[in-house]
Amino acid sequence: MDELMRRRVYGADHDDPDPGPRPGHVYVELVGGPLDGLLLDITGWPQDRLAVGAALGTELGKFGPGGRAVYGPTAAGPGRWAWEADSP
Known part of the structure; x- marks a missing residue:
């Protein structure tokens, strides 16, 4: 659990002192x-x-600014969502 608590949350500001x-x-x-x-x-x-x-907005995917990365639940466990595709 301590490892999870040190991770960054999607959508947190890059300058957030506690992301x-x-x-x-x-x-x-x-x-x-x-x-x-x-x-x-x-x-x-x-x-x-x-x-x-969910389709999550990101500039890091195939479509750059305005693109989305699609993630969904996996059989690996309820606490993990796997990347499925990038979309415009």
């Missing part, structure tokens, strides 16, 4: 693709949304 997870929140680890290793805060997400994953 890590917050107590009381629920996170999934993003695996592969341009956002590999970041944590995504899924606190309060409904079950149907958790089942399909």
Whole structure:
């Protein structure tokens, strides 16, 4: 758990002095693709949304600024979402 607490959360400002997870929140680890290793805060997400994953804005993917990286749940465990594709 200590390792998880030192990780950066997707969407945290680059100049945030504490870009890590917050107590009381629920996170999934993003695996592969341009956002590999970041944590995504899924606190309060409904079950149907958790089942399909998310398209997350990023400038780091194939489509550059304005592009998205698509991540979804994996059989590897409920705490990990795998990269599926980049989209415009």
